[in-house]
Amino acid sequence: MNPTTVQIAGALLFVVALVHTFSTTLFQKLAHRYPNHEGGFHLLGEVEVVFGFWALVLVLFTVAVEGTKPATDYVDSRNFTEPLFVFAIMVIAGSRPILNLATLLVTTVARLVPLPTSLAVYFLALSMIPLMGSLVTEPAAMTLAALMLRSRVFNVELPERVKYATIGVLFVNVSIGGTLTSFAAPPVLMVSAKWGWDSAFMLSHFGWKAALAVVFNAAVVTLLFARYILRARNPADEQVAKANRSPISAMLISALFLLGVVVFAHHAAVFMGLLLFFIGYSAAYQRHHDPLILREALLVAFFLAGLVVLGGQQQWWLQPLLTSMSPQAVYYGATALTAVTDNAALTYLGSLVEGLSDEFKYSLVSGAVTGGGLTVIANAPNPAGFSILRGSFAAGSIHAAWLFLAALGPTVVAIAAFRLL
DSSP: OOOOHHHHHHHHHHHHHHHHHTTHHHHHHHHHHOGGGHHHHHHHTOHHHHHHHHHHHHHHHHHHHHOHHHHHHHHHHSOOHHHHHHHHHHHHHTSHHHHHHHHHHHHHHHTTSSSOHHHHHHHHHHHHHHHHHHHHOHHHHHHHHHHHHHHHTTTSOOOHHHHHHHHHHHHHHHHHHGGGSSSSSHHHHHHHHHHTOOHHHHIIIIIHHHHHHHHHHHHHHHHHTHHHHTTSOOHHHHHHHHHTOOOHHHHHHHHHHHHHHHHTTTOHHHHHHHHHHHHHHHHHTGGGOOOOOHHHHHHHHHHHHHHHHHHTTOHHHHHHHHHTSOHHHHHHHHHHHHTTSOHHHHHHHHHTSSSOOHHHHHHHHHHHHHGGGSSTTSSTTHHHHHHHHGGGSGGGOOOHHHHHHHHHHHHHHHHHHHHHO
16 A cells, blocks of 8 residues: 655655754754844754654645645644653652652651662662563653752753753653553553453553663763762762651642542543642642742643654554564664654554564564663653753753763663563
């Protein structure tokens, strides 16, 4: 079946969006060179805006070629539950009571780890919290870990290589750390119901391997950069953190809101209603809350919504490519393709194919989660971590090539875990 004009345009615009994602620093430079259009160039220099912008171009092109009704019908056929869910979970998980609760849990466990407190907290932020993503979902784990690292590690001058190594491990560990259950990782969620993969199956076939890789990655980066992490926190910071701690009651109430959003993750009307109630609650008790991260969450949701619109036009070439591979080839193919698409999109396409072998299914999903840390678009939670941490990097931006290189080592560890164990 030959692709339509819109499908070809969608593929071309997807490539343009990828190039744009890797070129955002160019637009920042153009903003300084042409001050009359500074705002427009800064807008195009925001990574979170890229896919939404080119999705709009695709919709306008569809209107021009096929008319308004086919264009709106296509947009209406897209499922935007995931972008809305990531928006809701980011806002609640990024609130002060939830961050305080997570910090309290991590620091309590850190006392049991035979390391200096700052090192233990760093190690747990990169290991325990990503594994908690199997319970609270990966976007929540990413938000919590990124906020904790920003306030406890990236709050002092650190070499850029330490920051990139940290975010590389974080992205990979969150991607594989959500595979202990069948509902927390987007690429697993896409296939679990159709293929009959419950949480017991995920834990026995994926979870224990992922947990070993997560702990190993976190331990290596902790040991490599221990001398820098040890000076990333000071007593004055500890006093400020204690003074800003929300009461236990606020932590528990916020945790109930978070739990409600997780439980109703497939029902946008329900979890968005819970989010609105939470915003009202945070406004009523402002003394227990910092300003909610609404802007960051909206940008991430916009990014993912654009990916949903553009990604919907890639099935015509992605699905034949995947199904033409052997089970072994599809693992490495999925790992590579995930870097330039979204891993949930890959597994969703696989779920549409009937008669796949168990080996093929395992290879597809494990490959998709393995490559989930290589780029900002590889895994749905990555834009959340990117948005939270980018201000801590030079020029307020995370370079895509350096992120890719930083994530290669942890990705190789994940490959070894899923292919050799």
